[in-house]
Amino acid sequence: MTTSEGGTVLIVDDDRDVVRTYRRYLETSYDVREAYDGESALAQLDESVDVVLLDRRMPGVSGGEVLDRIRDRDLGVRVAMVTAVDPDFDILGMGFDDYITKPTSHDELRATIDDLLSLSQHAEDVREYHSLLAKRAALRDGKSAHELDRNEAFADLEARIESLRSTLEAEAADYTDDARFVATLRAIDDSGEGAADG
Amino acid sequence: MAEGDARSEYPLGDALPIDVGAFDPGMNLLVSGPAMSGKRQVVFDLLAPAASTDPIVVMTTDDPAPRIHTEFEDRQSCVTPETFRIVDASGAPGDDDPTVHRVNSPADLTGMGVAFTEAVEGVGSPPRLRLGFVSISTLLQYVDAERAFSFLHVLSRRTSAAGYLGVYSLDPTTHEDRFVNVVTSIFDAVIELREEDGSREVRVRGLSGMAPEWTAFPY
Numbered sequence: 001m002t003t004s005e006g007g008t009v010l011i012v013d014d015d016r017d018v019v020r021t022y023r024r025y026l027e028t029s030y031d032v033r034e035a036y037d038g039e040s041a042l043a044q045l046d047e048s049v050d051v052v053l054l055d056r057r058m059p060g061v062s063g064g065e066v067l068d069r070i071r072d073r074d075l076g077v078r079v080a081m082v083t084a085v086d087p088d089f090d091i092l093g094m095g096f097d098d099y100i101t102k103p104t105s106h107d108e109l110r111a112t113i114d115d116l117l118s119l120s121q122h123a124e125d126v127r128e129y130h131s132l133l134a135k136r137a138a139l140r141d142g143k144s145a146h147e148l149d150r151n152e153a154f155a156d157l158e159a160r161i162e163s164l165r166s167t168l169e170a171e172a173a174d175y176t177d178d179a180r181f182v183a184t185l186r187a188i189d190d191s192g193e194g195a196a197d198g
Numbered sequence: 199m200a201e202g203d204a205r206s207e208y209p210l211g212d213a214l215p216i217d218v219g220a221f222d223p224g225m226n227l228l229v230s231g232p233a234m235s236g237k238r239q240v241v242f243d244l245l246a247p248a249a250s251t252d253p254i255v256v257m258t259t260d261d262p263a264p265r266i267h268t269e270f271e272d273r274q275s276c277v278t279p280e281t282f283r284i285v286d287a288s289g290a291p292g293d294d295d296p297t298v299h300r301v302n303s304p305a306d307l308t309g310m311g312v313a314f315t316e317a318v319e320g321v322g323s324p325p326r327l328r329l330g331f332v333s334i335s336t337l338l339q340y341v342d343a344e345r346a347f348s349f350l351h352v353l354s355r356r357t358s359a360a361g362y363l364g365v366y367s368l369d370p371t372t373h374e375d376r377f378v379n380v381v382t383s384i385f386d387a388v389i390e391l392r393e394e395d396g397s398r399e400v401r402v403r404g405l406s407g408m409a410p411e412w413t414a415f416p417y
Contacts, residue, residue: 092312092315123348126347126348126351126352130344130351130380131344133379133383134377137376141375168351172352172355172356173359175359176356176360178315178319181315184352185308185310185311185349185352186311188352
């Protein structure tokens with residue numbers, strides 16, 4: 001994940017006119033990169049890319065194959081498939097986070113990207129929530145309730161936990177959308193290294 | 199309200215010796231106890247109390263699907279694909295079964311999520327459903343505490359948002375107290391089991407109007 005405000009978007013399409021149009025739509029709000037085939041898409045991809053717009057039908061390495069190779073690299077990147085027809089197949093099982101049907105509009109493109117960026121942020125927030133709860137549990141272990149009551153840092157921690165908790169609860173309404181639910185789990189799944197032994 | 203009503207409560211029948219008749223829609227319960235304390239039985243009893251017709255989805259990370267099937271047949275549940283599904287991440291091989299959605303490993307959190315959505319769709323995306331998860335302890339053998347917590351948080355909020363009942367099991371004696379404290383915060387109520395002098399007891403924390411006192415709970 002980049003810290004740049006708008007995020008970094010990689011546009012992948014073999015049709016250069018399409019790429020040019022998307023770039024025009026997006027470059028005021030995001031850092032934009034482009035690729036015209038699967039191989040160069042994979043070469044352009046690194047941890048600073050937040051969202052990939054991936055054309056499904058390209059000569060050479062297909063969109064589906066590129067997607068598989070992106071997922072293998074655990075980059076924590078969200079991927080929207082761009083397709084000419086409504087997908088009649090299971091985009092969740094394939095590993096896409098969302099899809100856009102061509103032709104798309106300026107507004108739809110940006111709304112999709114912003115959704116995917118907020119999803120990454122949400123997954124990040126869930127992890128942060130866990131780490132704050134763990135920190136609180138550790139502090140409670142070592143200190144008496146009386147000591148904690150008088151501790152300003154502990155009060156700050158409690159306030160952050162409460163604020164994050166209500167943000168997460170509000171956003172959880174989105175989970176009834178299956179694509180969003182699964183994409184959130186995927187964002188959790190590929191959040192860097194750290195699988196336990198076993 | 200009538201049985202099957204979308205927003206009505208989830209009766210618990212005689213699954214527990216407590217003074218509570220039903221759980222609110224969207225609640226998530228943790229059944230917590232050491233090995234051999236019968237937590238799995240309590241989870242299953244809460245999913246399939248007598249006379250309930252609620253659809254059931256069971257996610258398992260350890261017991262293979264056939265064993266779970268038997269448990270629900272024993273409870274006179276209707277284990278047809280229209281009302282009953284198992285997400286089996288135990289890794290046990292099995293025959294094709296229309297009620298079973300297989301996931302290679304509990305480490306595949308995305309795969310478990312996809313299988314859950316397929317299972318819910320398979321029972322007709324109903325307005326009421328009881329979800330069981332056995333067990334958090336096994337999940338922790340495959341993913342780190344942060345991922346396990348995040349997964350459980352997202353899954354439990356998914357079922358809450360839909361008005362479903364969620365019931366999860368955990369053996370607190372196999373994890374650090376700190377993890378148990380943190381993961382407990384996900385749940386609305388905790389059903390604790392323990393054994394004292396050879397007899398089993400239960401207490402419930404987090405339900406309003408219920409004093410958290412240990413009560414005899416013979417097997």
